[in-house]
Amino acid sequence: MKIAISGYGRMGKLIREKALEAGYDVVAVIDPVSADRIVTAREISRESLQSADVVIDFTIPQVLVKNIREYTACGISVVIGTTGWYDRMDEVSQIVGDKIGCIWSGNFSVGVHLFFHMIQKAAGLMNAFPAYDCMVHEFHHNKKADSPSGTAAMIGDILIEGLDAKSKVVPQMLDRPIEADELHVSSTRGGSIPGTHTVIFDSPVDSIELTHRARNREGFASGAVEAAKWIGGKRGFFSIDDMLQSMLGGE
Secondary structure, X not given: OEEEEEOOOHHHHHHHHHHHHOOOEXXXXXXXXXOOOOOOEOOOOHHHHOOOOEEEEOOOHHHXXXXXXXXXHHOOEEXXXXXXXXXXXXXXXXXXXXXXXXXXXXXXXXXXXXXXXXXXXXXXXXXXXXXXXXXXXXXXXXXXXXXXXXXXXXXXXXXXXXXXXOOEEEOOOOOOOOOOOEEEEEEEEOOOOOOXXXXXXXXXXXXXXXXXXXXXXXXXXXXXXXXHHHHOOOOEEEEHHHHHHHHOOOO
């Protein structure tokens, strides 16, 4: 498999390392600003993508839709690891159509997605115990660009869908009492934390916490490379849940 990497920041560098370790060819590295000698092009084009089978995109949300149009025009499948663009999900899905294969996630770590399934189960259980209120908090390093993170946003969606008492995510700082149907998803940025996400169910008598704590970014990068392998030969718009279901024999 021949891989192109779009966005050569921390994740782009680690993805290249993991792709090479897995025996894949990295035939293009595209970044508009990086001075790294590994970068082969500044812009996405047929020429810059060379003979790649799939591109892994870890760029910024402001250019994601433009990038998807370019990948579609080039006929190259894409793994989207970029976060913060989810309000344009329908638009991206329509652009992709059945022209290329596209798989997205706010987090490609398999452990995180096992965590998601645990949260889903916990939400269903907690519906029978209304004394427990729910909240989410996440920590990330001081270079993290979006808040809340894509992972925290996905956790919020799971809880809104699963908890009868919650109907709306509030991701911003609150300067008022929270409404009963609101789910507060809060964030802290600092240090070098790869990512820690905690779901808290709190009652007047006790508190139950579910936490996923990433030790490093390798799980994210390895999962993105695995997604690049999985999307090969497929057409359509997929999430990592589709990939995991197929790996578990759900297809």
